[in-house]
Amino acid sequence: MQTVTFIADSAAQAVEQIRAQLGPDAVVLNVRQLPAGGLKQFWQKPRIEVIAAAPPEQPPVTPNLEELRQELAEIRQQLPQFRVANTPAPRASAEAWMIRPLLENIGLLPLYADGIIEQMRTHYSDVPPASFGEQLRMACDLLEQVWTMRASTHSVSLKRTHVFVGGPGVGKTTCLCKWLTRVVLLDNQPARVLRWDGRSANTAEALSVYCDILGVPVERCADGIVRPNESELLFVDLPGVPANDSAALRELAQQLKGFESPQIHLVLNAAYDTSHLISQVRSFSVLPLTDLIITHLDEETRWGKLWNLVLGTNYSLRFLATGQNIPGDLIEANASILLTQLFPQQTGRSS
Numbered sequence: 001m002q003t004v005t006f007i008a009d010s011a012a013q014a015v016e017q018i019r020a021q022l023g024p025d026a027v028v029l030n031v032r033q034l035p036a037g038g039l040k041q042f043w044q045k046p047r048i049e050v051i052a053a054a055p056p057e058q059p060p061v062t063p064n065l066e067e068l069r070q071e072l073a074e075i076r077q078q079l080p081q082f083r084v085a086n087t088p089a090p091r092a093s094a095e096a097w098m099i100r101p102l103l104e105n106i107g108l109l110p111l112y113a114d115g116i117i118e119q120m121r122t123h124y125s126d127v128p129p130a131s132f133g134e135q136l137r138m139a140c141d142l143l144e145q146v147w148t149m150r151a152s153t154h155s156v157s158l159k160r161t162h163v164f165v166g167g168p169g170v171g172k173t174t175c176l177c178k179w180l181t182r183v184v185l186l187d188n189q190p191a192r193v194l195r196w197d198g199r200s201a202n203t204a205e206a207l208s209v210y211c212d213i214l215g216v217p218v219e220r221c222a223d224g225i226v227r228p229n230e231s232e233l234l235f236v237d238l239p240g241v242p243a244n245d246s247a248a249l250r251e252l253a254q255q256l257k258g259f260e261s262p263q264i265h266l267v268l269n270a271a272y273d274t275s276h277l278i279s280q281v282r283s284f285s286v287l288p289l290t291d292l293i294i295t296h297l298d299e300e301t302r303w304g305k306l307w308n309l310v311l312g313t314n315y316s317l318r319f320l321a322t323g324q325n326i327p328g329d330l331i332e333a334n335a336s337i338l339l340t341q342l343f344p345q346q347t348g349r350s351s
């Protein structure tokens, strides 16, 4: 990836330069404040350095929206929810589904691997295709359909407040900074940050420094009465709440009512084991969650386990974070990325 370094007096100026040279889809790799050397520091405002790159080339996609809409409506009608308690065990010919052990190997819980086989039998064919590749393709199609269904559940476009919730240290503030950078430097959208003290104090001093570099106003307060103005997005950073502290979660649910239609993102650390991740989602679902953001994917090779979250909860995945560097890698999650990471050859998918 060829990178370009931009030096600017402000975030707004950096936006102009990046857009002019690399277009609106550029990827920001790093942002830092440049110290003015020598005597200059007395009269020169600190400048910012942004390292950015052109987006990776994608094959052109020209979706037929009407077809997609119709397909989605059909999927909604056909596909029953994956219910943990009601998923029946596969029938006698289950061993003919060679794909079954692979599903567990990539990190699916046995319950959901069985659920996939059962759905394949119900929706495609009770007689499994003889080829392993064909079975795999069917499983991928099914996973993609469940993903589409989850992603269509929440209408988020008109909501301008983003609140990041989750356990302590899972990567909420880091993720907020990554998303904020994208919004300010690539989308050229005004934003404001609220450092909110919950039961414990919000000690994310680095967040204020980072906002300063980006020229984003940051406020610190203890309740949710701040409202974004018409044109700006509001990003709310909260201290972590342990998933087993139900009193703190109830209190948080109450406080979040102070925000007008917020998008509430539950941030989860992918390095935790699957049952822990699912139980975190269950605990935090006392809040009106919008979706899930997964961090630490640089430390977890078994991305297949993320499908347990898609199959076992009602939420979609919004972003995948793959590193601690800000802005660093923040990938907008979609089914294709996860499937390609799992089966690059077998499915003939390319990233």
Ligand SMILES: Nc1nc2c(ncn2[C@@H]2O[C@H](COP(=O)(O)OP(=O)(O)OP(=O)(O)O)[C@@H](O)[C@H]2O)c(=O)[nH]1
Pocket (backbone or CB within 6 Å): 166, 167, 168, 169, 170, 171, 172, 173, 174, 175, 204, 238, 239, 240, 241, 295, 296, 297, 298, 299, 321, 322, 323, 324, 325
């Ligand atoms: N390897 C890796 N480290 C990460 C990632 N995201 C965050 N971190 C690191 O994890 C640590 C905690 O990150 P924070 O963003 O402060 O986590 P937080 O959830 O805001 O923490 P609290 O506010 O204390 O609850 C920091 O050292 C980050 O650099 C990631 O995707 N990968």
Ligand SMILES: [Mg+2]
Pocket (backbone or CB within 6 Å): 172, 173, 174, 204, 237, 238, 239, 240
């Ligand atoms: Mg934090």
